[in-house]
Amino acid sequence: MDPKELKFDKNGLIPAILQHVLTREVLMLGYMNSESLQKSIETGHCWFFSRSRARLWEKGESSGHFQVIESIAYDCDKDTLLLQVTPQGPTCHTGTQSCFDGAISTGELSNSSPTLYAALERLQVVVHQRNIERPADSYTTHLFEKGIGQIAKKFGEEGVEVALAAVSEEDDRLVSETADLLYNLTVLFEQREINLEEVGKVLLERAK
Structure with a gap:
C-alpha cells in the first residue's frame, strides 16, 4: 500500500506500536509523520516525530539501542502502524526491555x-x-x-x-x-x- 493512503491525524501524525519480532512483546508506542515513516522505510531503523521537541528523532540515537525493522503493518482503519522489530538493546530509556514495564493491579493477572x-x-x-x-x-x-x-x-x-x-x-x-x-x-x-x-x-x- 502507498503510505499516502494512511490516515494521519490533524497534526499529521500516526501512532506506531513497536513489537518484538521474536517474542511478540509490545515494546513502545511512538508517533510518526510522513517524513519519519519514509526515513524508517529507507533506513530500516525506527524514526519518530517528537511532539515535545517538534523534530524527527531516531530510536537509539543517544543510547545506541536501535530498533531494526523487520516488517511494517497497518490496522483495518489505516490509522495505526505496527512495526515488528529486532531490538539492539533495551527499548526503554530506563533500561528495561519494554516501555510497558509497569502493571495495574488486576488480581492474579x-x-x-x-x-x-x-x-x-x-x-x-x-x-x-x-x-x-x-x-x-x-x-x-x-x-x-x-x-x-x-x-x-x-x-x-x-x-x-x-x-x-x-x-x-x-x-x-x-x-x-x-x-x-x-x-x-x-x-x-x-x-x-x-x-x-x-x-x-x-x-x-x-x-x-
Missing part, C-alpha cells in the same frame, strides 16, 4: 512473571556491560580475562551438570543448573560478539 526471553535479553545487557567495564570484583570479568578457551570449558561443564541434574536431581536443581548454563552461554556469545537474537531467528526458521 498482575503476578505474571517476565518471559524467559526478556530475562535472557536483560542478562545479555548486563554481561555486555561487564565486558566493557570489567569491574574487578565480578566473576564475569574473571571469565572474560581467562579468554574463550576457559569460557567454552565452563559452558561444557555446565552442560554436563544439566544432564546429571536431569537424570538424578529434583526439578529445582535442574532449573538452577539450566540457569547457570544459559548464563555461561551468554558470556560465550558476548566473547564471540554474537547476539542471542541470531539463535532466535534460526529457531523460528526451523519451526516453520
Whole structure:
C-alpha cells in the first residue's frame, strides 16, 4: 500500500506500536509523520516525530539501542502502524526491555512473571556491560580475562551438570543448573560478539 493512503491525524501524525519480532512483546508506542515513516522505510531503523521537541528523532540515537525493522503493518482503519522489530538493546530509556514495564493491579493477572526471553535479553545487557567495564570484583570479568578457551570449558561443564541434574536431581536443581548454563552461554556469545537474537531467528526458521 502507498503510505499516502494512511490516515494521519490533524497534526499529521500516526501512532506506531513497536513489537518484538521474536517474542511478540509490545515494546513502545511512538508517533510518526510522513517524513519519519519514509526515513524508517529507507533506513530500516525506527524514526519518530517528537511532539515535545517538534523534530524527527531516531530510536537509539543517544543510547545506541536501535530498533531494526523487520516488517511494517497497518490496522483495518489505516490509522495505526505496527512495526515488528529486532531490538539492539533495551527499548526503554530506563533500561528495561519494554516501555510497558509497569502493571495495574488486576488480581492474579498482575503476578505474571517476565518471559524467559526478556530475562535472557536483560542478562545479555548486563554481561555486555561487564565486558566493557570489567569491574574487578565480578566473576564475569574473571571469565572474560581467562579468554574463550576457559569460557567454552565452563559452558561444557555446565552442560554436563544439566544432564546429571536431569537424570538424578529434583526439578529445582535442574532449573538452577539450566540457569547457570544459559548464563555461561551468554558470556560465550558476548566473547564471540554474537547476539542471542541470531539463535532466535534460526529457531523460528526451523519451526516453520
